Amino acid sequence: MSALQNDGAQSIRPPGEQAGTQPDGTSGADAPRRMPDELLHELRVHQVELERQNEALHNVRLSLEDARDRYVDLFEFAPVGYLTLTRQGTIDEINLTGTNLLGAERKQVLGRRFAHFVLPEDRDRWHVYLVDVAKHSGSRDCELRLLRGEGACFYARLNGIGVTSTADRIAVRITLTDISEQKRMEALNESELRLRMAMQAMSGGIYDWDRRTGSLYWSSDLSQVCGIAPRDFRPDRRWWRQRVHPEDLRLIRPVIVSALKTRTNQFQVEYRIRHEDGRWGYVADRGQIVRDATGRVVRVVGAMTDITASKHAEAALLRLNDALEEKVVERTAEVEARSQALAEAERFARATIDSLSSSLCVLDEQGRIIATNRTWREWAIGTGDRVARARGCQDCRATPFRIPCWSAETATSVHDAIQDLLARKRRTFSLEYECRAPAGSSWFEMHVTRFPGDGAVRLVVTHDEISERKRAAEDQKRTAERIKQLGLHLETLREQQSAMIARELHDELGATLTMLKLGLATTAEEVASSEPLHTKLYGLLEQADAALRVVKRVSSSLRPATLDTLGLIATIRWYVTQFSRNTGIATVLRLPEYVRLSQLGNTTVFRIIQEGLTNVAKHSGASKVTINARKHDGALIVRLVDNGSGITESDLQRPDSFGLMGMRERAEHLGGTLSIGSGPDKGTQLMLRIPLDS
Template identity: 25%
Template sequence: MKKERALQKTAAELRREAEARLGQFPGRGGTGRTDAELLHELQVHQIELEMQNETLRQSQIALEESRDRYVDFYDFAPVGYLTLNEQGLITELNLAGAEILGAARSKLVRSRFSPSVAPEHRDRWHQHFTNTLHNQSKLRCELELVRPDGARVDVLVSSVRLTREEHAPVLRVALTDISERKQADDALKASQQRFLDIVNTTEGIVWEADATSFDFSFVSRQAERLLGHPIEDWLKPGFWVEHLHPDDKAWVPEYCASFTRQMVPHDFEYRLIAEDGRVVWLHDIVTVVAENGAPRWLRGIMVDISRNKKVEGQLREMAASLEATVEERTLRLRRLAAQLTVTEERERRMLAQDLHDNLGQLLAVIKIKLTSLAGNELQPEIDKVVALVDQAEQSARSITLELSPPILHRLGLMPALEWLGDEIERVYGISVEVDGSACESGLGPELEAVLYRATRELLINVAKHAKVHRARVSVMCDEGELILCVSDDGCGFDRNAHGGPLSGQRSFGLSSIYERIVNLGGAMEVDSSPGNGTTINLRVPCRNDLKGVS
């Protein structure tokens, strides 16, 4: 700042300063003489010249320092600077510019700039050069330069026209190396393209939508391929709700909105209508994105599950068909089992009848014949034979009762059950209470025989396992159904500890009873637990159609 102030001194100031300096030397004061005045004047001028020379010297130093700073700033700037004339020749160039162009500065000065531009960018450069020469504002463009060694450099070119008096205009050009930024941009673009390729080739519709309106802000190309609607239509307001299947419009938007309000990820299955009218099943997996603590965006992927749904439908049809087939075959097997049961009961009745009519009468005749021989020496032997005949007759009677008690066929189910209670009390020592009445419409001899035999087996189970001295048998008709109940207050059992269609049936001989009752169109219920006794209900239709299985 001092040097600048020195350069700004006027001639009058210089004279006053020179006179002041002259007054500092002895013997140089005024004498009043003319020659002394002249000498004084010459001395003042000499001092002025010395001071001007010092000022000029200081100015020269300041200029040199300023030039050095300019050279430093210019040559060592991180940006390449160069000056081009109207012909495109390089007239000035800094070191950074020479480094960017890849050649010595001495070789580049007075050479054309355009050969350093990549061939594919030269038209762009010529257009930029021309526009800058005819424009007062700064213009920019990006170019790719080719160095003499073949290396390529991406640069940002900033140019401005500079007009000097009595000189042709020139271009001041700044070159900024943007290779790293360009590489980063290219890498980012490549990454974005790979992401889009992945998204658009994924077997699902990748999407983003507003969390409030459900309007899409992005959908992948798979959306157009899958449903036929152009991407532009997907981005229109209300597209998603409008194209929901009519049966899904009632619940899908509210379902999605409820989870969105809670900001909870969710997934669900629904249907969209394609452009050609097809119904497309989608499994939508949704994530909620929050901003400032509130749901802002929904992002997800829709997977086409139409084929799975079709297969599921086919499997359901196959399962229904298989179930119907199994049910039909089960019905056939039950009918066959019912036929076998009816046949077995008939054979039992016939065998019992034969034992009673033939073997029983034959034993009776033998006993009569033997007793007619009384009074001779063989009487002891005859008595032994008569005793054996009595045993055989008793055994025949017992077998007949077990096969098919005559009372059942003569008097019906209820009298037979009362007689059975007496027999159980006589044989096993437990009291059996029998009450109720059979159906007035009649069950048929075969079904009555099955119920009688089932009751007998259940009472024997009570006698063997219940550890009780009393049992009860009740019979009643309810809405066309006969219910036969056998109960006791004994030890009971844990039904879950036993297998089979009815828990507990295997350990207590219930399997055979269950199969017979079910095959005849009935049902069996077991109610038991340890320490609480057992109740077994046998249910059969009062009008069981056994003619069809006969």
């Protein structure tokens, strides 16, 4: 004790105070008597304070334990489930209510993913909801279907919020509420709403009579069915006897009595009821009798429908049936008359078809012959097709008939064409073939046509002998060829005569006029000076010059001498220059240096260019012409284009376009081609192609 007191005295000595002197001025000898008492007093004070603080701490600890117990009770037995999930959706904490909702014990739930308790159809929505809650600070709601125990399912509302726990780990706290009853109530409300809407959509009303209480319920539409205002609608036995037609009352009673006795528990009657305005309406009453366990009637439930409109419609239908029966009698007479007319028309059509000069048969969708005319039958006998003379050929699917002069290729093409016609891939097919015989050959034309429309497929096959037409066509072709050759021969003769006349004019008449001019000039110089005579002689000299120019122009127009001396390219350049000088139309030339053609080829190319430029000057109204000639792939290609008004298709097809026809004939005679049409800039374009070895 003294040691404690000494230690305490040393511990409470004020700093800087000497050991031998006391604060009150007493000497160091009195200090040992006072220090233990004061120290003991202070220790007791501290002890009391500590005891009071310990008691307060004990009370706080008890309060905390009590609060903790209350919190645990509130947490465990809350009306909703509380769960704490990791960010990955694993259950960290769950209260007792939550385990009851999930139908499992706490140890079976902790550590499992919450998605295991979500219905598979809703798991995608759950994962989206979990990510959304973890990302945002506010709370989020979601409704899911969860599994409880052995596969039972219930509706739950989830309210979650993301929180950050220790170690900065994000967790999700969720409250779980069972809303299955709410969902059932909503479903019931929807069913009730649909039922109410269905009742409103009905064209009638319902009633419910309780025998035990005597109460009668009816819908608001029942008064409308009966044609009575709602305020006056008070249905009872007396009211029904007054409103229902007396005749119908006698009919209704046996039906209801029979339902009660036979226990069919159902009845259906129709009767008339008097509306408020005095007119009678029709109603259909369908009822259901409800019995108790002993078989006694306890309720009658039924529905009444206004069938006035249908009854009136039935009456109208009966009247219409009577009218229809009269119409049927009339129509029957008309059908008989039309049948006779149809038979007569069929006979007439048969006679008409048999009178046709063309051989005709009809094929069905299988390719079988189902009808022929007389000419066909006679023709089939003549060609040796004995089978077709009877009831149709036996191998109709391969070929509808046999022609002895057909080759294998011809038969195959006919077969393929008929199959395409039957498959609706084409509408017509034509074939010309020749049958050779020792006495001579004959030509035939076969034409196959499919019936129009979407009905059954029918093919009409016609055969006509076209020997005369073929011979006439061959004669016409030979005549046309001879006329063409004659025209080309005449053109050649004309060119030769033009060349001869040009040479005669140039050589004979030109020489004569030249000698005359020289004689006149010499005479004018030798004659004595006489003004009138000189004037007359000079006038004659000018006339001689004019005559020489005319001779030169005429001979050049008949056939340019340069065509035989300088060649085609030089002649084109000379002629185009003269054309531009005479017409004022600008020309652009793009010509090769040299082209080697036959004399006839040179003449043809020059004459076509000459005719083309003449047409430009006469008809196009152009101000510019471009001539482009080039050698390509063994041919000379000449392109003449103007910027005029162009040429129409009707102008090309005119029968009096002799210039165009002459140009084409010249080109074709040398194995070339000529095309004329509108150019890219609306002008006229002439394209000539002549082989270089023509």
